[in-house]
Amino acid sequence: MYRLGLDQLIEKCKSNDTKAQGELYKLFSGKLFSTCLKYSRNYVEAEDNLQDAFLTIFSKIEQYKYKGSFEGWLKRVTVNTVLQRYRNEKVFDIINENIIEDVEIEIDEEQVSIDFLLKSIQELPDRYRLVFNLYVLDGYSHKDIAEMLKINIGTSKSNLARARHILKQTIETYNKKQNLQSL
Secondary structure: OOOOOHHHHHHHHHOOOHHHHHHHHHHHHHHHHHHHHHHOOOHHHHHHHHHHHHHHHHHHHHHOOOOOOHHHHHHHHHHHHHHHHHHHOOOOOOOOOOOOOOOOOOOOOOOOOHHHHHHHHHOOOHHHHHHHHHHHHOOOOHHHHHHHHOOOHHHHHHHHHHHHHHHHHHHHHHHHHHHHHOO
């Protein structure tokens, strides 16, 4: 195994050097797995998405032009790879839903663990989970989300409102159970 500077490592990956690709994988797989986990239904699916993301990264690394953060580029490729999977699964087919009012979620960090929140987000229907993560966790605008997911802005807003509503109900139910157990 050899240690290279990041730019040298990228150049070697562009030449399909498998040792360099392995090193790049070791360097960034942890962070990119976290990204995959946010957008996936479960741990196993996140592992599959990470592998797909690295295949895409290695096939498109030639497109990286050293402008901006390499880690940011890796994350964008990873998110787009995962989103493409869901676009192919048709999770964004239009369904007839009543539009609900967007709600804010208040979380008592002493009562609700990060693990519970992550699990609750992962259990959201795909279209709600993806919009929620893109908007709330990654800071994309509804316009950007609509372009990335090939949906309209209103659908993005509606899906976010739905996701928040479901999460609020899940957290309230969890808190009620916790309060009953502590009596």
